[in-house]
Amino acid sequence: MRLLIASSLLGGVLAAQTPLDPAAWGSDHVGKAVPEYTQGDECLFCHRNEIGNAWQRNAHRTTMMQREDAGALVQFLAAGPKTASLARQVTHTLGYRNHVRFLKQDGYGKYDVLNARIDLTPERKVRSIVNADSPKWEGSAKFAGRCAGCHATAVDPATKAASGIGHDCYACHGVVDLEHTNDTSKIFLSKKQRSDAKAITATCASCHLRDFAQSRSTGAPYANNFVPGDNLFKDYQVDWSKAEDANLNPGDRHVYRAVRDVMVNGSDLTCLGCHSLHKSDTLKHRRVLTNPGCQDCHNETGPKSVVKQYEVHSAVCEY
Ligand code: HEC
Ligand code: HEC
Ligand code: HEC
Ligand code: HEC
Ligand code: HEC
Ligand code: HEC
Known part of the structure; x- marks a missing residue:
């Protein structure tokens, strides 16, 4: 009984939430020169x-x-x-x-x-x-x-x-302002400028949404003149259904899910909540609260030491 109430409450909250339009903020560099x-x-x-x-x-x-x-x-x-x-x-x-x-x-x-x-x-x-x-x-x-x-x-x-x-x-x-040596808030991804979930997600997404995304202006499978800070999604068209596609390998699916959750559902868990880019590790992912995305790689119940076996394939990368 209690479970039933909880799940219908949750359903209500989800239904009331309006999906965000990923293209509705910022600007981009389509049609402009590559910056110095x-x-x-x-x-x-x-x-x-x-x-x-x-x-x-x-x-x-x-x-x-x-x-x-x-x-x-x-x-x-x-x-x-x-x-x-x-x-x-x-x-x-x-x-x-x-x-x-x-x-x-x-x-x-x-x-x-x-x-x-x-x-x-x-x-x-x-x-x-x-x-x-x-x-x-x-x-x-x-x-x-x-x-x-x-x-x-x-x-x-x-x-x-x-x-x-x-x-x-x-x-x-x-584009890095060399004045950042005195004021690190001027540089994107510094400790003082690492809180804009959309801008961070768009940056990683500019290369990590393989196979089911393309530039509207060029038709290429990669973004057109993306500069970190831009809104990728004004020009880059993404098949968001891949976030829940059980046929997509978990390596790529968890990326689609993470990007979709920030851009469409307003989550603030970015790639950096789990990955340390320069250390090349995922140690901090163990401290994230369990959410449906964990099941891309772990079972719904049982210990997290069990990781589903998966192989990564990509048509665009030809392997
Ligand atoms: C003339 C030396 C110099 C050059 C060139 C330079 N930096 Fe820096 N950078 C610094 C100093 C000094 C700081 C502030 C102290 C620190 O955090 O290391 C800093 C801070 C940073 C930070 C923030 C670190 C933090 O603590 O949050 C980042 C990110 C960064 N630099 C990236 C770059 C990138 C990328 C380039 C090239 C485009 C670059 N820097 C070029 C000297 C330099
Ligand atoms: C310019 C394109 C590009 C951008 C931007 C980019 N990546 Fe990557 N990333 C790649 C490619 C390509 C590879 C595979 C490299 C290889 O193995 O040859 C990769 C590999 C990785 C890997 C696996 C290798 C490892 O070190 O564990 C992780 C994790 C990763 N990227 C996370 C990120 C995150 C997080 C961001 C955003 C902060 C990001 N990437 C931004 C293109 C990019
Ligand atoms: C909930 C935590 C979590 C989030 C959020 C997350 N990742 Fe991951 N990611 C992981 C874990 C854990 C692995 C598996 C690492 C391993 O196999 O050792 C992984 C693996 C990867 C790999 C494959 C590395 C390889 O070995 O080939 C890439 C690429 C990657 N992530 C990119 C991203 C990008 C880009 C984002 C953001 C759009 C992101 N991840 C969001 C936890 C996360
Ligand atoms: C693929 C994306 C990517 C590339 C390429 C990249 N960085 Fe970073 N950088 C990040 C992210 C994300 C962070 C935030 C901390 C982390 O996850 O490692 C960061 C943080 C930093 C920091 C601050 C470190 C700290 O202590 O917090 C410095 C300094 C830095 N980068 C310098 C560089 C320099 C220099 C280069 C080129 C040689 C470079 N980065 C290339 C993504 C990148
Ligand atoms: C992309 C695949 C992937 C995703 C998504 C993922 N994990 Fe993991 N997880 C791994 C891998 C691979 C390991 C073993 C290596 C490591 O710790 O990074 C692991 C290990 C762990 C461990 C350590 C287990 C142990 O006892 O050794 C915990 C805890 C954990 N994950 C929690 C989570 C939580 C919570 C989530 C969701 C927020 C999550 N994971 C999402 C792949 C993933
Ligand atoms: C939309 C961006 C994108 C495009 C376009 C793309 N790649 Fe990739 N490629 C990636 C990413 C991201 C990874 C890492 C994925 C992972 O490990 O999960 C990768 C991984 C690879 C790897 C495996 C690297 C390793 O170290 O194991 C090869 C090889 C590769 N790509 C070849 C190609 C070739 C050849 C092309 C063009 C025909 C291409 N890719 C086009 C983003 C792209």
């Missing part, structure tokens, strides 16, 4: 101790690397009989943790993608080479039109050239 920004090397000159060391291993940096920084990755490709000659042409790698693709620079900010992919085991051994028998370069239109916006930095909407490889500080901190 300070490059990471300069930031790290001052921030090398607290940020620099861990940054070397951060997945956002290693998602695209020059060949000479990529360690053994290109050697894995060179070991295949049919991929060996193409391995010599590789200038950059794409991906690092579980799946790796290979790139050949083709002019300023443009890259040709090799169709072959290396899948790694957790011990960083080669599990398989996909397309090992028929490797070929796919043309630079592919990277520019389908990958650049999420794996490189500051893609020019007109030329589609990326101005930085991997994710420079700009991708999350935006």
Whole structure:
């Protein structure tokens, strides 16, 4: 009886809540030039101790690397009989943790993608080479039109050239006022400017809503000239139903859910309530109050030490 009352009360509260319009705040940079920004090397000159060391291993940096920084990755490709000659042409790698693709620079900010992919085991051994028998370069239109916006930095909407490889500080901190050394409230994501749930969520969402979102103005699967602080959702169209889609893997589904809960349902639990970006950990997620989203990875009842097994796949990322 008591349960019945509680659940009908809850239903009433939910029904009374009007969904928010994610596009209804702020502005964006669609149709504008890419702003001038300070490059990471300069930031790290001052921030090398607290940020620099861990940054070397951060997945956002290693998602695209020059060949000479990529360690053994290109050697894995060179070991295949049919991929060996193409391995010599590789200038950059794409991906690092579980799946790796290979790139050949083709002019300023443009890259040709090799169709072959290396899948790694957790011990960083080669599990398989996909397309090992028929490797070929796919043309630079592919990277520019389908990958650049999420794996490189500051893609020019007109030329589609990326101005930085991997994710420079700009991708999350935006245009940084160098006066911030005296007043850290001037810099997005500083301890003093880390409370705008919508702006934070939009920044992470600008790359993490894979497969079921696209730019209205360009038709590309990535955002058009997003600058942190912008409202992504004026131009980026998202299929919000994916937040509850049991067929979507939990890795991607919990991202859709987290973004939907902030942008549509007015929650203030951002990605940063669970993730520490620079420490690359999720330790604080254990302290969040249980909510329906926990079931993306844990069972409804029983200990939280049990985590549902899942594999992450993505059509747009081709793995
Ligand atoms: C909308 C943004 C977006 C687009 C567009 C995109 N990716 Fe990704 N990609 C991601 C995100 C986010 C991840 C990490 C997801 C995760 O681990 O849950 C990722 C992961 C990957 C990985 C695995 C990295 C690793 O270390 O295991 C590869 C490989 C990859 N993408 C290749 C591509 C290629 C090739 C393209 C273009 C054909 C592409 N992606 C387009 C956002 C994107
Ligand atoms: C992928 C997004 C992202 C990128 C790229 C990024 N940051 Fe951050 N940064 C964050 C977030 C989120 C925080 C808030 C604290 C956290 O989660 O680590 C933060 C916090 C910081 C802080 C404050 C640390 C503290 O003690 O609270 C500094 C300094 C910083 N970033 C510097 C940099 C520099 C320098 C770069 C480039 C080399 C960079 N960040 C790249 C997202 C990013
Ligand atoms: C001339 C040195 C210098 C440069 C260049 C510089 N910073 Fe800073 N930054 C500082 C100092 C000093 C502080 C304040 C003390 C502190 O918190 O480290 C600071 C603070 C920060 C904070 C807030 C830390 C907090 O405690 O909340 C962030 C985030 C940050 N910087 C990111 C960047 C990024 C990103 C760049 C490049 C675009 C950059 N900085 C360039 C010196 C610099
Ligand atoms: C410019 C695009 C971009 C932005 C902005 C971005 N990410 Fe990512 N993120 C990626 C890609 C791509 C990967 C996969 C990199 C790889 O493995 O090659 C990734 C990987 C990750 C991972 C898995 C790797 C790890 O370190 O555990 C987490 C967690 C993550 N991002 C959280 C965030 C959060 C939180 C934000 C917002 C503060 C954010 N990202 C902003 C593109 C982005
Ligand atoms: C309720 C807590 C919670 C929230 C909110 C949350 N995450 Fe996660 N996320 C996790 C946990 C826990 C993992 C699993 C980490 C692991 O496997 O060790 C994870 C995994 C990930 C991964 C996959 C990492 C990998 O190994 O490939 C990415 C990417 C990611 N989160 C991005 C985000 C982004 C972006 C947001 C915000 C839109 C977000 N998360 C919101 C808790 C959360
Ligand atoms: C994206 C998947 C994901 C989501 C969503 C998620 N968890 Fe987890 N959780 C994990 C993984 C993976 C671990 C083991 C590694 C770790 O602690 O980060 C874990 C571990 C835990 C642990 C430690 C259990 C133990 O005894 O070892 C607790 C507590 C926990 N989660 C609580 C929660 C709560 C509460 C939520 C919802 C607010 C949640 N989790 C959402 C993936 C997730």
